[in-house]
Amino acid sequence: MTGSHTISRRRILYAGGAFAAASALSWGGAIAAPRTVKIGYVTPRTGPLAAFAEADDFVINAARKTFAGGIDVGGAKHPLEIIVKDSQSNPNRAAEVAAELIAKDKIDLMLVASTPETTNPVSDQCELNHTPCISTVAPWQPWFFTRGGKPDVGFEWTYHFFWGLEDIIAVFTTMWGSLPTNKVVGGIWPNDGDGNAWGDAKIGFPPALAAKNFSVVDPGRYQNLTEDYSAQIAEFKKGNVEIVTGVPIPPDFAVFWRQAMQQGFKPKVATVGKALLFPVAVEALGDSGRGVSNEVWWTPNHPFSSSLTHQSAGDLAASYESTTGKQWTQPIGFAHALFELAANVMARTQKLDSQASIRDAIAGTKLDTIVGPIAWGSGPVKNVAKTPLVGGQWRQGSKHKFDLCIVENSQAKNIPIGGQLEPI
Amino acid sequence: MSLFAVVDPVMQGLLLGGMYALFAIGLSLSFGIMRMVNIAHGDIIVLAAYVTLVVVETLAVNPFVAMIVVVPSLAAFGYVLQRVLLNPVLGDDILPPLLVTFGLSVIIQNLLLAVFSADPMGIHADAVQTASIGLGGGLAVGVLPLIIFASAVAVVAGLELLFAFTGLGRAFRATSDNQTVAQLMGIDNRHLYAVATALALAISAIAGSFLALRTTFVPTLGPSKLLVAFEAIIVGGMGSLWGTLAGAMLLGVAQSIGFRYNSGSGILAGHFVFLAILLVRPQGLFARARRS
Numbered sequence: 001m002t003g004s005h006t007i008s009r010r011r012i013l014y015a016g017g018a019f020a021a022a023s024a025l026s027w028g029g030a031i032a033a034p035r036t037v038k039i040g041y042v043t044p045r046t047g048p049l050a051a052f053a054e055a056d057d058f059v060i061n062a063a064r065k066t067f068a069g070g071i072d073v074g075g076a077k078h079p080l081e082i083i084v085k086d087s088q089s090n091p092n093r094a095a096e097v098a099a100e101l102i103a104k105d106k107i108d109l110m111l112v113a114s115t116p117e118t119t120n121p122v123s124d125q126c127e128l129n130h131t132p133c134i135s136t137v138a139p140w141q142p143w144f145f146t147r148g149g150k151p152d153v154g155f156e157w158t159y160h161f162f163w164g165l166e167d168i169i170a171v172f173t174t175m176w177g178s179l180p181t182n183k184v185v186g187g188i189w190p191n192d193g194d195g196n197a198w199g200d201a202k203i204g205f206p207p208a209l210a211a212k213n214f215s216v217v218d219p220g221r222y223q224n225l226t227e228d229y230s231a232q233i234a235e236f237k238k239g240n241v242e243i244v245t246g247v248p249i250p251p252d253f254a255v256f257w258r259q260a261m262q263q264g265f266k267p268k269v270a271t272v273g274k275a276l277l278f279p280v281a282v283e284a285l286g287d288s289g290r291g292v293s294n295e296v297w298w299t300p301n302h303p304f305s306s307s308l309t310h311q312s313a314g315d316l317a318a319s320y321e322s323t324t325g326k327q328w329t330q331p332i333g334f335a336h337a338l339f340e341l342a343a344n345v346m347a348r349t350q351k352l353d354s355q356a357s358i359r360d361a362i363a364g365t366k367l368d369t370i371v372g373p374i375a376w377g378s379g380p381v382k383n384v385a386k387t388p389l390v391g392g393q394w395r396q397g398s399k400h401k402f403d404l405c406i407v408e409n410s411q412a413k414n415i416p417i418g419g420q421l422e423p424i
Numbered sequence: 425m426s427l428f429a430v431v432d433p434v435m436q437g438l439l440l441g442g443m444y445a446l447f448a449i450g451l452s453l454s455f456g457i458m459r460m461v462n463i464a465h466g467d468i469i470v471l472a473a474y475v476t477l478v479v480v481e482t483l484a485v486n487p488f489v490a491m492i493v494v495v496p497s498l499a500a501f502g503y504v505l506q507r508v509l510l511n512p513v514l515g516d517d518i519l520p521p522l523l524v525t526f527g528l529s530v531i532i533q534n535l536l537l538a539v540f541s542a543d544p545m546g547i548h549a550d551a552v553q554t555a556s557i558g559l560g561g562g563l564a565v566g567v568l569p570l571i572i573f574a575s576a577v578a579v580v581a582g583l584e585l586l587f588a589f590t591g592l593g594r595a596f597r598a599t600s601d602n603q604t605v606a607q608l609m610g611i612d613n614r615h616l617y618a619v620a621t622a623l624a625l626a627i628s629a630i631a632g633s634f635l636a637l638r639t640t641f642v643p644t645l646g647p648s649k650l651l652v653a654f655e656a657i658i659v660g661g662m663g664s665l666w667g668t669l670a671g672a673m674l675l676g677v678a679q680s681i682g683f684r685y686n687s688g689s690g691i692l693a694g695h696f697v698f699l700a701i702l703l704v705r706p707q708g709l710f711a712r713a714r715r716s
Contacts, residue, residue, distance in 0.1 A: 046541045046542040046543055047542040047543065047544075047642075048543075048544050048642075050541075050542075050543045088542050089542065191688055219687045220686055220687040220688060221687065221688055222683075222687040222688055223688060223691075225544075225640075225642075226687075226690075227638070227639045228436070228440055228679070228680065228683065228690070230432070230433070230436035230440075230680060230683070231433070231680070231683035231684045231687055231690065232687060234428070234429075234432050234433065234436075234684065235684075237428075237562055238426075238428065238429070238562075250544075251544035251546065251640035252640075254546060254548070254640060255638075255639045255640060257554075258553050258554055259566065261553075261554035261555075261556055261566075262553075262554060262555070262556045262564070262565070262566025262567070262568065262569065263436070263556065263564045263565070263566060264556050264558050264562075264563075264564030265564075283548070284546065284548040285548075286548065286551075286553075286554070288554055
């Protein structure tokens, strides 16, 4: 069977669907009020990834307030319903709730955030079911290549914005280059979407580090929620590792770090993705958390503001801290940006009942958001838009136990740095 | 191959075995005395971890102090559990207690899930969790794993003394040997079984508190702890507490060495050792000779 054959069949089905939808609309539309726009949002509210979703309630409540008077669709106000589903940090569950949102709730637009374990299954469901989808908070390679994306073809219904492995490699190595070390890097890369991409021998850290004269000690992929890291620690000690990196889930790094201290392994630098994003995760390390460093996608000091509420990054973070009484976390900005994009896309949508029209509006996005400018079409591959990445280090805080200080901005000079990387 | 490469995995594995032994002793006890397999054993350990967390957070005490509260409460729970729920189903048929404890396992997991959510929890930032003792040559052991290991040895030694020198111990042994005759001699089975379960849960409480200190935990962790406990008991030989300790240490070492070869297959290496022992010596390493 040829490709064109399949497409023509799909087109026919499509045309039939569009006809049915159009006739249904003309039939009931004459007397009914504007129909409700439904946006689905899948996020890991519970489970090992829950820290990513900590800011969700704040962002969603704010969004519901902002859209209390309805959302603008192509010039007309429509009531908006935001339906939030918990992935429980489980990819199978994420796919299940996504399918439910599409089939049962009949959402118009899917939003999804937080690690490939959430974004990928949801994006796959949307691609299969022709539902427009915007995802974020997962490096673009594990989102794109793990789903079988081909750079020249891309995807039809799913769009992603975040940074990529090339950015984090540049940020991490520039940070490490600023300190005198023996340039031996130990990697703790788990057997999951992120870990396999970061540790990949072709597109991941190992080849890039070798090219920059770092040597790599890679003990191999391990299962998430492993209880014993003495094997990794022994390899790092044997290889005289001075820099630890990786992308463990937050609870795992706490266990690894604790056992590293127990077994007398004290690296000079620990720059770890994912696990150290959140203040609670760093506080969990106790005093030994001081000086650990990580990737920074958003802070209150980022020179951006919201297209929706016109708050600056600082204002948004301050509002989060005063509303929740908790320290700001990076996902606030990206969760907010998802709703900025949703509002912007719906406003430019020509026909609410045509999924293709919503999809075309996504593809044509050019918006300055609270996480930076987002436009699909100029990214590294089709369907991917990039946001800036810098590096930060957790320092003794004044208001909070630890504060995140930006120490590296070679990839995004417009984001101000607050100091230089210091050894642990 | 350096000394470090040989000694370190064995040493870390033995210490891991101490934790596994604490998981297994309670189960070994209830099987040894009552011929009862408690499927909810792992979930009870996880329950104890959560109780420890709650005590530490509400009373703002050191986790070791918290055990003073946690261990007696779990023991009391064990006594009531046996009297109310398990005694009525104990009998010649081993299936009813299996089913009841299986149900209990499901209930405990879902209760924990409802109350604490699926978020991993942990007791954090205690100095003992990161304290280390250097042994030279790059070798170092954690203070916490050492405490856990010492506790496991102490618990086994204490139980052996109890069995050998106390009236309660004699009653346990008598019931274990022949229930009917023990009853004829005036032993109240219902009470004795409840005491045995109280003891088993008290030890599981110690295991749960240490689990909470050692790693993060989630409500669904129980069955994996039960599996480890089973394997340790079977490797060590039924009915021998020292055997259970040895079996747990062997499993720990096997996993630790397995992890060195491939960081994804340590757990598998433990299962292979279990299978090998089942094939070569199905009665376990230190099985006590049993009259039928």
